[in-house]
Amino acid sequence: MVATSQAQFAAALFGPETMPLGLTTARGEADQSRFAVYRNNVSVALIKALEGRFPVTRRIVGDVFFRAMAHAFIAENKPKSPLIFEYGDALPSFIENFEPAAGLSYLADVARLEAGWTDAYHAAEGPVLAASDLGAMRQPMQCRFIAHPSAMLVKCSHPAGTIWAANQLAEVSPIAASGAETILIVRPFADVHVHILPVQDALFAERLFTGFNLGDAGQEALSRNDHFDFGTALVGLVALGAFAAIEEKGTT
Amino acid sequence: MNRNTLALALAGSLATALAASAAPLPAEKMVGMEKCYGIALKGQNDCAAGAGTSCAGTSEMDYNTKAWKAVPAGTCTTMNVDGHKGTLEPM
Amino acid sequence: MSDFTLPIRAGVGLKPEHYGDIIETKPDIGFFEVHAENYMGAGGPPHRYLERISELYPISLHGVGLSIGAEGPLDTAHLARLKHLNERYRPASFSEHLAWSTHESAFLSDLLPLPYTLATLHRVAEHVDEVQQALGRKMLLENPSTYVLFEESTIDEIDFLEAVAARTGCGLLLDVNNVMVSAVNHHLDPYAYIDRFPLHRVGEIHLAGYDEAFDGAGERLLIDAHGSAVLDDVLKLYRHTIARGGPRPTLVEWDNNIPDWQTLFAEALKADGVLARASARKVA
Structure with missing residues (x-):
């Protein structure tokens, strides 16, 4: 009689084609194919979790490639938590260094957007700042803007x-896009929204999201791009639900 | 531009933009509207996020294609991004 | 059992795919069961929908990741998340599995089997105690589907469950599909299993569809797949269970290849029919 430790059992789930000692069947002999059911369950569950969270990434590369990539990812990244909707946070950075995908330089950016989408989906509820709240600022240039709990900027060097968006449609027509995109993902109310920010406003949004005050963020954006219009950018971001609150100087 | 002129310019620009967006809609309505700011992208799958948990097993067999043998063959082969097609040489 | 207040009717697992249909059509169904882990995000649509649905129907909270059968201690952070959900939604029932799914820091995303020995019995009972204390309520412990046996097992599965229930006061969740799966896989008679099961401790029954495969010796191997309608042999075993132990709240689980709402609802109505006939007989 051999005792089977869970350490052994767990290792065999991901290990080579062996099984832990101490397993048996009603026939009285161990059966590799039965242990394989557990190995398969774990593997399929994790692949499905990644497929569910990264549907566009999967569509771009196709099922076979995605599965192969998922296997490589899972081998190095076991879930740390039973909150399976969080699994795959590290996939975008994994893709960056995944040699077989090197020709698709934009793939990691797309995966980053998709990871952000689920983060926004599960993010905490929070107040949504409205454009009408902007009038209440006492010293506008000193104000900082607190991002909505669901809001994030995904800065992509690819479109x-x-x-x-092209891959949300049944038929993907050749897209003619190039260059960087800064994307705002936010769930101000029930639904997750994805917005490509106007190029001239990307830096301004980034600065506000990292805690710059309006004056500093506006000045920098203005000095970098002649098309930047402060009012349009701020009212625009606020109208998309990007912020929860305004912090006047001296309130913290 | 010195700090004061900047503040004035920004305040003016903000006043103009606020006046232009004057429709006193509640925030919830505004966010749902077609916007002229930023490009709003429509997601297909707004109600379900990912696979979720399961307390079931599966009989669907996991086939493990070796990553170095797999060639991306999804929509990347039809997209034209950054001026070049996304097809890949097998690595 | 007054601690378990699910209605004696059929319910189904709540799936995001069906949120819209349920809120729109308000189907006449006994309850909805949710996997606790899918509602452990801070906010968002899952909570918005569950809040609305929990105002309309009793909710059964079903954990899939607590790892009660683990060798190591329970994850107190996870227990705290469960406690929070339990307080927020006041579910009519809380249940978990006789299984393990975490080892050290890794989550293994399957319900893994454990040997039945005095040592594992002691540990599982301690964990169930800990859960019940943390949540301030009784829980139901579910019998597993298993594909392997352990050489070191010395206790029969039913005796094991019965002993845990006797020691901790917990109730049992009887998964009739799991009974069929394990019985076929381990050459047991599923009817004998039901006949020996302490049905008076059962606070809920689960039904689901299984898949079929063959093991290394060419023997029929059932897999608890939750990817189809409840199969006839399981329905028949369910009728036997109800005839023997009386009607119980019954959940239809369908977690893979999720069908449209009408198809799932029809499965619940099937189980409801069995329960209604049993209740009518009881009255008559």
Whole structure:
């Protein structure tokens, strides 16, 4: 009689084609194919979790490639938590270094957008700042803007937003996009929204999201791009639900 | 532009933009509207996020294609991104 | 059992695919069961929908990741998340599995089997105690589907479950599909299993569809796949269970290849029919 430790059992789930000692069947002999059911369950569950969270990434590369990539990812990244909707946070950075996908330089950016989409989907509820709240600022240039709990900017060096949107359709027509995109993902109320920010406003949004005050963020954006219009950018971001609150100088 | 002129310019620009967006809609309505700011992208799958948990097993067999043998063959082969097609040489 | 207040009717697993249909059509169904782990995000649509649905129907909270059968201690952070959900939604029932799914820091995303020995019995009972204390309520412990046996097992599965229930006061969740799966896989008579099962401790029954495969010796191997309608042999075993132990809240689980709402609802109505006939007989 051999005792089977869970350490052994767990290792064999991901290990080579062996099984832990101490397993048996009603026939009285161990059966590799039965242990394989567990190995298969774990593997399929994790692949499905990734397929579910990264549907566009999968569509771009096709099922076979995605599965192969998922296997390689799972081998190095076991889930750490039973909150399976969080699994795959590290997939975008994994893709960046995944040699077989090197020719699809935009793939990691698309995966980053998709990871952000689920993060926004599950993010906490929060107040949504309205354009009408902007009038209440006492010293506008000193104000900082607190991002909505669901809001994030995904800065992509490729047109990931355009690619993502094209792949939401049944037929993907050749897209003619190039260059960087800064994408705002936010769920101000029930639904997750994805927006490609106007090029001239990307830096401004980034600065506000990292805690710059309006004056500093506006000045920098203005000095970088002649098309930047402060009012349009701020009212625009606020109208998309990007912020939860305004912090006046001296309130913290 | 010095700090004061900047503040004035920004305040003016903000006042103009606020006036232009004057429709006193509640925020919830505004966000749902077609917007002229930013490009709003439509997601297909707004109600379900990912696979979720399962307390079931599966009889669907996991086939493990070796990553170095697999060639991306999804929509990347039809997209024209950054001026070049996304097809790949097998690595 | 007054601790378990699910209605004696059929319910189904709540799936995001069906949120819209349910809220729109408000089907006449006994309850909805949710996997606790899918509602452990901070906010968003899952909570918005569950809040609305929990105002309309009793909710059964079913954990799939607590790893009660683990050798190591329970994850107190996970227990705290469960406690939070339990307080927020006041579910009519909380249940988990006689299985393990975490080892050290890794989550293994399957319900893995454990040997039945005095040592594992002691540990499982301690974990169930800990859960019940943390949540301040009784829980139901579910019998597993298994594909292997352990050489070191010395206790029969039913005796094991019965002993855990006797020691901790927990109830049992009897998964009739799991009974069929394990019985076929381990050459047991599923009817004998039901006849020996302490049905008075059962607070809920699960039904689901299984898949069929063959093991290394060419023997029929059933897999608990939850990817189809409840199969006839399981329905028949369910009728036997109800005839023997009386009607119980019954859940139809369908987690893979999720069908449209009408198809799933029809499965629940089938089980409801069995329950209604049993209740009518009881009255008559």
